[in-house]
Amino acid sequence: MRRSLDLSGSLALRCFSAALVFFAITAPVFAQEHEYSADQIQSGYRLYTGQCQICHGNNGDNIAGVNLARQQFKTVRSDDDIRRMITTGNPAGMPPFALKPEELDNLVAFVRSGLDQGGVPFQLGDADRGKAVYDKSGCAQCHRIAGHGARTAPDLTDIGFIRRPGQMMTSLTKPNSATQPINRPIAIVTKDGRTIKGRRYDEDTFSVRLIDSREQMLSIQKSNISRYDIGRQSDMPSYQGKLADGEISDLLAYLVSLKG
Amino acid sequence: MRRILPLLFLLGLAPVAASAQVTSQRIENAASEPQNWLTYSGTYSGQRYSTLTQIDHANVNNLEQKWILQDQVSGAWESNPLVVDGIMYLTERPNDVMAVDARTGKLFWLYRWTPDPGARVCCGSQNRGVAILGDTLYMGTLDGHLIALDSKTGKPIWNTIVADFKMAYSVTMAPLIVHDKVLVGVGGGEFGIRGFVAAFDSKTGKELWRFYTIPGPGEPGFESWKGDDWKTGGAPVWTMGSFDPGLNLVYFGTGNPGPDWNPGQRPGDNLYSDSVVALDPDTGKLKWHFQFTPNDGYDYDSTQVPVLADMNWNGKPTKVMMWANRNGFFYVLDRETGKFLRGAPFVKVNWASGLDPNGRPIQTPQGPGQPTYPGNQGGTNWYPPAYSPRTGLFYFSVWENYGSIYRREEVKYQPGRNFDGGGAAAVSPVPGAPTMAQARRGPIDNWTSEVGNGEAVALDPKTGKQVWSFLQYDVTNSGNLVTASDILFVGGNEGFFYAMDARTGDLLWKSYLGGPVLNTPITYEVDGKQYVSVIAGNVLATFGLRD
Numbered sequence: 001m002r003r004s005l006d007l008s009g010s011l012a013l014r015c016f017s018a019a020l021v022f023f024a025i026t027a028p029v030f031a032q033e034h035e036y037s038a039d040q041i042q043s044g045y046r047l048y049t050g051q052c053q054i055c056h057g058n059n060g061d062n063i064a065g066v067n068l069a070r071q072q073f074k075t076v077r078s079d080d081d082i083r084r085m086i087t088t089g090n091p092a093g094m095p096p097f098a099l100k101p102e103e104l105d106n107l108v109a110f111v112r113s114g115l116d117q118g119g120v121p122f123q124l125g126d127a128d129r130g131k132a133v134y135d136k137s138g139c140a141q142c143h144r145i146a147g148h149g150a151r152t153a154p155d156l157t158d159i160g161f162i163r164r165p166g167q168m169m170t171s172l173t174k175p176n177s178a179t180q181p182i183n184r185p186i187a188i189v190t191k192d193g194r195t196i197k198g199r200r201y202d203e204d205t206f207s208v209r210l211i212d213s214r215e216q217m218l219s220i221q222k223s224n225i226s227r228y229d230i231g232r233q234s235d236m237p238s239y240q241g242k243l244a245d246g247e248i249s250d251l252l253a254y255l256v257s258l259k260g
Numbered sequence: 261m262r263r264i265l266p267l268l269f270l271l272g273l274a275p276v277a278a279s280a281q282v283t284s285q286r287i288e289n290a291a292s293e294p295q296n297w298l299t300y301s302g303t304y305s306g307q308r309y310s311t312l313t314q315i316d317h318a319n320v321n322n323l324e325q326k327w328i329l330q331d332q333v334s335g336a337w338e339s340n341p342l343v344v345d346g347i348m349y350l351t352e353r354p355n356d357v358m359a360v361d362a363r364t365g366k367l368f369w370l371y372r373w374t375p376d377p378g379a380r381v382c383c384g385s386q387n388r389g390v391a392i393l394g395d396t397l398y399m400g401t402l403d404g405h406l407i408a409l410d411s412k413t414g415k416p417i418w419n420t421i422v423a424d425f426k427m428a429y430s431v432t433m434a435p436l437i438v439h440d441k442v443l444v445g446v447g448g449g450e451f452g453i454r455g456f457v458a459a460f461d462s463k464t465g466k467e468l469w470r471f472y473t474i475p476g477p478g479e480p481g482f483e484s485w486k487g488d489d490w491k492t493g494g495a496p497v498w499t500m501g502s503f504d505p506g507l508n509l510v511y512f513g514t515g516n517p518g519p520d521w522n523p524g525q526r527p528g529d530n531l532y533s534d535s536v537v538a539l540d541p542d543t544g545k546l547k548w549h550f551q552f553t554p555n556d557g558y559d560y561d562s563t564q565v566p567v568l569a570d571m572n573w574n575g576k577p578t579k580v581m582m583w584a585n586r587n588g589f590f591y592v593l594d595r596e597t598g599k600f601l602r603g604a605p606f607v608k609v610n611w612a613s614g615l616d617p618n619g620r621p622i623q624t625p626q627g628p629g630q631p632t633y634p635g636n637q638g639g640t641n642w643y644p645p646a647y648s649p650r651t652g653l654f655y656f657s658v659w660e661n662y663g664s665i666y667r668r669e670e671v672k673y674q675p676g677r678n679f680d681g682g683g684a685a686a687v688s689p690v691p692g693a694p695t696m697a698q699a700r701r702g703p704i705d706n707w708t709s710e711v712g713n714g715e716a717v718a719l720d721p722k723t724g725k726q727v728w729s730f731l732q733y734d735v736t737n738s739g740n741l742v743t744a745s746d747i748l749f750v751g752g753n754e755g756f757f758y759a760m761d762a763r764t765g766d767l768l769w770k771s772y773l774g775g776p777v778l779n780t781p782i783t784y785e786v787d788g789k790q791y792v793s794v795i796a797g798n799v800l801a802t803f804g805l806r807d
Contacts, residue, residue: 049669049683053678054677054678058683116691117685118691120691163692164691164692166691167691167692170691178691179690180690180692180693180694180706181689181690181693181708181710181711182694182708202706203708203709203733204733204734204754204756205731205732205733205734205752205754205756206756
């Protein structure tokens with residue numbers, strides 16, 4: 001007897017329950033360098049909605065242990081593994097799909113994009129080289145990874161898990177177009193005259209929680225605020241033109257590999 | 261596998277008032293016994309108005325938590341409790357029923373029905389509660405059953421099949437008792453069902469009549485469909501209806517036509533989707549209908565609870581029905597005839613430029629990739645409104661500044677599978693910002709008001725004008741409860757539960773419950789003490805005045 005169940009994925013769960021013996025793979029999966037175009041991603045999206053969504057779900061997380069949007073798989077690592085899985089299926093219940101090579105490429109692109117319906121193109125370089133780019137470009141002056149670096153900007157330790165590659169690509173090249181609303185820089189003047197600048201964690205009708213420029217975690221009642229500004233300009237500089245295209249691809253591959 | 265869990269006889273010390281039979285006359289006169297909450301909306305009128313006044317403006321600040329009941333399972337908890345003579349009956353997902361001491365939160369019994377794992381529902385394993393008649397409880401199940409339970413033992417009496425879950429029919433609404441019948445509708449609007457409401461004999465479970473919300477060949481309204489579209493046209497019934505004993509009419513709102521997003525695939529008005537239907541409860545015959553959104557392409561289910569009131573309308577005593585619709589318009593109808601009396605948008609609306617003199621929307625579809633307001637989840641939705649005959653105001657929860665971009669695709673019907681014909685993505689300031697379309701929200705609420713916000717709104721039905729509103733940073737799926745001491749109880753997704761001045765919207769009291777308030781607070785009285793119960797997150801919290 002199941003104590004609780006979310007029936008939205010019940011069909012898929014039933015088909016694939018035998019696959020639970022595998023473990024989710026969260027290690028970096030991008031051994032190769034790849035480029036995924038907007039056309040490929042969007043074509044892959046159409047294929048996905050027609051062929052895959054019924055079992056894998058809108059968000060790609062209907063199969064236990066698999067989260068396509070977050071690159072969590074049971075056995076798959078490389079792009080070729082994805083192609084093989086689609087072509088041959090698996091004994092746990094995934095049927096084989098007879099797709100053309102181009103269609104397989106498109107589906108791979110859509111999965112690697114984190115199921116990005118918008119189809120932002122991106123290129124993944126070499127993650128090891130990308131780490132060197134990260135280190136030399138001063139990213140750690142604001143960001144933090146696994147306990148190293150500043151906390152002014154979002155901690156990137158699991159950024160490859162919670163953001164799509166296309167979003168990170170836009171963050172690197174056009175940060176104002178990619179800043180998540182919750183992360184916009186905020187400036188607060190309290191009724192007792194203090195000025196507080198920082199980055200929001202959470203906000204509700206009555207209060208706002210943030211980490212300020214001195215890395216203090218604060219919770220401020222709105223009733224104590226006399227002025228509250230939410231900045232539209234990101235503090236993050238654009239690296240378009242500052243880094244070579246290959247360096248941006250490498251840096252992106254490094255960020256994608258950060259799974260927390 | 262179905263069995264009762266042995267959670268009986270916790271202490272057995274506190275005697276509970278002997279429960280008299282809940283006759284249909286008692287339910288009809290529920291307003292005269294406000295200590296109880298005998299039917300989903302408190303009374304048949306759908307007003308969610310209680311005449312209890314012990315908690316008032318002067319003492320509401322003394323409200324304190326009396327007890328909590330923790331959900332035994334995880335997931336959104338949308339149940340609406342009933343209270344009968346000191347005992348609370350409620351459900352939790354997927355299909356558990358509990359009998360609880362309404363003074364202490366202690367369980368008498370728990371009945372568990374485990375739905376077939378092949379059952380399919382669009383939006384989680386919801387169940388919105390039970391109905392009671394005599395000493396029998398009634399619950400619909402996710403796999404399409406209707407079950408009668410002994411209210412004192414939690415043991416099943418009969419179990420009947422409403423519809424085939426393999427075709428993706430389900431029952432998530434609480435049943436409605438009318439006379440000696442149990443009325444229930446079906447969900448499945450995302451799976452190509454043909455919706456219906458059916459009535460069952462309360463003693464035997466035998467089906468007595470069935471009203472299809474999509475007319476068949478030869479029936480009026482059939483011409484609003486082309487070809488075989490009617491067979492898979494949706495129009496589910498998944499929220500509670502209302503009943504007017506004087507007119508002997510029962511009213512249900514119907515859901516979206518299918519496929520959801522592609523109206524071009526099902527040309528015509530698609531009656532009686534997105535409508536209110538007025539039925540004779542003895543026969544199931546249609547008396548009148550009013551369609552809010554013909555040929556809907558936006559998933560604007562009209563599955564709101566119809567709110568019935570008698571008021572002077574243009575100087576004449578009139579039996580009206582009030583309806584804040586998911587499509588963003590507020591309507592007043594004559595509930596004897598279905599005649600349209602008034603309608604106007606209550607949020608930003610761009611899918612229609614207005615309503616014609618008969619209340620039919622003048623549709624203005626937006627181009628591909630352009631935002632439509634209100635968005636997919638609507639200007640409001642299934643969570644119940646309230647109406648106070650004292651203030652004359654209609655209270656409901658609203659999503660402001662929230663739009664969706666729709667995508668339309670041809671889809672082939674496959675039995676029991678998704679039949680939605682595209683999708684909808686919430687308008688967002690940057691790609692990937694948390695929005696309702698992503699549905700899953702983590703323990704940190706990283707939603708921001710840039711993608712919309714919630715409001716508790718009081719509206720004067722006679723003018724259609726907003727009288728006051730209480731702005732919330734996050735959106736809200738909270739129902740409303742109003743009392744004769746002019747207090748509105750309402751919550752929101754942030755986890756706050758509020759008591760407001762029903763006349764002004766001034767905040768009188770609040771409590772943070774740590775999870776979104778879904779469905780609706782209820783109020784009742786035991787041993788001379790008034791209680792207010794509300795579900796938020798995984799907790800049912802019950803408040804009363806400090807002793």
